[in-house]
Amino acid sequence: MSITASTTKYEKIYSREKNKVEKKLNGLLKGKQPKSLYEPCDYIISSGGKRIRAMLILLSAKAVGAVYSSAYNAAAAVEILHNFTLVHDDIMDNADKRRGMPTLHIKYDLSTAILAGDNLIAIAYDNLLKDSPLNAKRVLQTFTQGIMEVCEGQSYDKEFEVKRKVTIDDYILMITKKTAALAEMCCSIGAQIGGGSASEINMLKKYGLNLGIAFQLQDDLLDIMGDEEEFGKKVGGDLIEGKKTYLFLRALEKSKGENRRALEAVIANKGIRKNQVKKYKNIYDELDVINDTAKQVTAYTAKALRSIKKVKDDEAREMFTWLANSLLKRKK
Amino acid sequence: MSITASTTKYEKIYSREKNKVEKKLNGLLKGKQPKSLYEPCDYIISSGGKRIRAMLILLSAKAVGAVYSSAYNAAAAVEILHNFTLVHDDIMDNADKRRGMPTLHIKYDLSTAILAGDNLIAIAYDNLLKDSPLNAKRVLQTFTQGIMEVCEGQSYDKEFEVKRKVTIDDYILMITKKTAALAEMCCSIGAQIGGGSASEINMLKKYGLNLGIAFQLQDDLLDIMGDEEEFGKKVGGDLIEGKKTYLFLRALEKSKGENRRALEAVIANKGIRKNQVKKYKNIYDELDVINDTAKQVTAYTAKALRSIKKVKDDEAREMFTWLANSLLKRKK
Numbered sequence: 001m002s003i004t005a006s007t008t009k010y011e012k013i014y015s016r017e018k019n020k021v022e023k024k025l026n027g028l029l030k031g032k033q034p035k036s037l038y039e040p041c042d043y044i045i046s047s048g049g050k051r052i053r054a055m056l057i058l059l060s061a062k063a064v065g066a067v068y069s070s071a072y073n074a075a076a077a078v079e080i081l082h083n084f085t086l087v088h089d090d091i092m093d094n095a096d097k098r099r100g101m102p103t104l105h106i107k108y109d110l111s112t113a114i115l116a117g118d119n120l121i122a123i124a125y126d127n128l129l130k131d132s133p134l135n136a137k138r139v140l141q142t143f144t145q146g147i148m149e150v151c152e153g154q155s156y157d158k159e160f161e162v163k164r165k166v167t168i169d170d171y172i173l174m175i176t177k178k179t180a181a182l183a184e185m186c187c188s189i190g191a192q193i194g195g196g197s198a199s200e201i202n203m204l205k206k207y208g209l210n211l212g213i214a215f216q217l218q219d220d221l222l223d224i225m226g227d228e229e230e231f232g233k234k235v236g237g238d239l240i241e242g243k244k245t246y247l248f249l250r251a252l253e254k255s256k257g258e259n260r261r262a263l264e265a266v267i268a269n270k271g272i273r274k275n276q277v278k279k280y281k282n283i284y285d286e287l288d289v290i291n292d293t294a295k296q297v298t299a300y301t302a303k304a305l306r307s308i309k310k311v312k313d314d315e316a317r318e319m320f321t322w323l324a325n326s327l328l329k330r331k332k
Numbered sequence: 333m334s335i336t337a338s339t340t341k342y343e344k345i346y347s348r349e350k351n352k353v354e355k356k357l358n359g360l361l362k363g364k365q366p367k368s369l370y371e372p373c374d375y376i377i378s379s380g381g382k383r384i385r386a387m388l389i390l391l392s393a394k395a396v397g398a399v400y401s402s403a404y405n406a407a408a409a410v411e412i413l414h415n416f417t418l419v420h421d422d423i424m425d426n427a428d429k430r431r432g433m434p435t436l437h438i439k440y441d442l443s444t445a446i447l448a449g450d451n452l453i454a455i456a457y458d459n460l461l462k463d464s465p466l467n468a469k470r471v472l473q474t475f476t477q478g479i480m481e482v483c484e485g486q487s488y489d490k491e492f493e494v495k496r497k498v499t500i501d502d503y504i505l506m507i508t509k510k511t512a513a514l515a516e517m518c519c520s521i522g523a524q525i526g527g528g529s530a531s532e533i534n535m536l537k538k539y540g541l542n543l544g545i546a547f548q549l550q551d552d553l554l555d556i557m558g559d560e561e562e563f564g565k566k567v568g569g570d571l572i573e574g575k576k577t578y579l580f581l582r583a584l585e586k587s588k589g590e591n592r593r594a595l596e597a598v599i600a601n602k603g604i605r606k607n608q609v610k611k612y613k614n615i616y617d618e619l620d621v622i623n624d625t626a627k628q629v630t631a632y633t634a635k636a637l638r639s640i641k642k643v644k645d646d647e648a649r650e651m652f653t654w655l656a657n658s659l660l661k662r663k664k
Contacts, residue, residue, distance in 0.1 A: 034487045036490065091442075092446065110424075115483055115487055118420060118449070121450070121453050122476050129469060135467060136468055141458070144454050144457040144461065147451075147457075148451060148455065151450050152365075152366055152369055152451075156366050
């Protein structure tokens with residue numbers, strides 16, 4: 001089978017299962033009262049996205065021998081939870097657009113966005129409970145732990161915005177909590193709902209965790225590498241906003257003299273001007289940090305792939321492999 | 333036994349059990365990282381309050397034959413959940429003080445307050461899970477339902493601020509969701525954790541629901557009746573802010589001519605000036621709505637008391653009775 005043919009096969013499965021989750025999400029809140037609460041909740045959960053977290057749940061259930069349909073509600077739950085984080089993060093980041101649409105606090109108002117986000121947490125639990133086994137305690141504990149880690153990660157992220165000295169280890173801890181913990185949680189919950197053994201749950205958790213870290217590092221890379229039109233957001237946005245990304249921290253670590261002073265100025269000035277992006281991209285090139293980051297992405301992806309080698313279900317294992325490789329090659 | 337002696341007995345039990353919950357709450361988040369997240373969370377959950385919701389959990393567990401200590405974590409959980417609602421409501425209401433201290437978004441900032449509130453929801457679930465039976469599903473569903481109702485109630489409340497026509501039924505629905513549903517949830521969860529039967533759970537839920545409605549109507553009354561110094565907030569604050577309370581809506585319903593025009597002006601102008609409070613209190617007196625509201629408080633309290641008549645545990649039944657009567661007589 002050629003690479004193209006198998007890609008199509010996996011894309012088809014992804015798309016088929018994604019549509020099942022979409023359908024569940026789209027029908028969930030229609031007509032619920034009060035409209036002032038449920039319309040904004042519906043606005044965000046129906047606004048699309050890759051639904052990768054839902055897929056991690058479904059594939060993890062499949063990996064331990066269950067059918068996809070055993071975890072559709074749980075898959076919807078993690079997407080709802082992810083959307084809650086987007087709504088509240090967009091307030092904190094003063095973001096006015098998301099997926100090409102106005103963010104919730106812009107379309108409605110601050111109070112509505114806070115309240116809709118809160119309600120989404122409860123709606124997420126409500127859906128998770130529908131797919132949880134009678135002995136639901138551990139599933140719920142895993143989910144709850146995931147929410148706390150996301151909050152902790154977001155808190156570190158906000159902290160790092162104003163903190164002058166942030167190490168690469170600090171940064172990895174932050175993205176582990178803010179992004180990777182949720183992916184790890186998805187794999188754990190899918191495997192638990194599917195009835196997996198402790199060792200099966202553990203290997204799938206490792207996949208989610210490492211995939212999540214690779215995903216975020218790739219995001220950092222794409223910000224400076226991306227094609228402005230294809231990527232959909234401005235190139236070098238992280239530098240403009242003065243974000244301490246992996247690339248930036250690695251550059252700072254390797255730099256001396258003039259380059260170091262230029263990088264320290266980004267911290268002192270809390271960002272750069274748009275017309276300075278090219279200059280900083282040159283510094284990144286000179287210090288070879290784009291390559292360093294790409295190597296990290298490859299290493300974390302390889303780690304993720306190693307951990308699912310023993311997955312017995314062929315389709316799940318192949319889908320996990322395809323998914324990790326697709327994310328590695330993604331342009332946005 | 334004289335009334336005074338028995339009051340002291342109940343007060344002692346309340347105070348003893350409240351202290352157990354306080355101790356749990358105070359030790360919960362100390363030293364947790366990141367400080368930028370857990371310090372504000374600790375600030376609000378350690379800031380006191382009556383802890384009535386915790387008491388409803390404990391008494392409901394006792395009422396069905398369990399010991400208080402079976403539900404301390406769950407009791408802490410509902411207080412944490414209640415504090416989450418305070419943090420986010422204070423943002424929405426632009427409130428700068430709470431229990432005589434700066435509100436969280438004033439002491440820290442908006443992002444911190446949003447994030448701390450979010451984290452408190454997860455911390456609440458985390459604590460609830462500690463006291464949940466192995467088959468925790470129904471307890472978790474009840475808790476989740478409670479959060480959704482609180483969000484719905486808050487949403488109606490914000491809606492009513494700008495809606496011209498609000499009926500007394502609308503208002504009762506709003507306070508049922510915003511305040512009473514949580515009290516109902518506490519009684520249900522306490523009884524479930526205590527291993528109560530379906531009929532025991534139901535009668536305790538009715539107590540919580542009716543007590544919650546009585547409590548909120550009493551709050552509306554105290555706003556206009558309260559002694560400024562004793563009550564701790566300005567008398568007539570609801571009128572000044574143009575809130576459509578039970579008193580206001582009842583007055584509107586009964587009024588004609590000049591009084592009606594004066595009341596409609598409150599809606600049109602979204603409130604009154606501080607020096608107009610006396611004028612409106614006179615309208616309330618003329619229309620006898622203070623008496624109407626007091627009657628409702630008594631009626632809901634009586635309903636609450638009727639529903640716990642069959643509670644077999646003497647201490648729990650007596651405590652429930654004392655609690656309802658104390659709230660009826662409260663001045664703040």
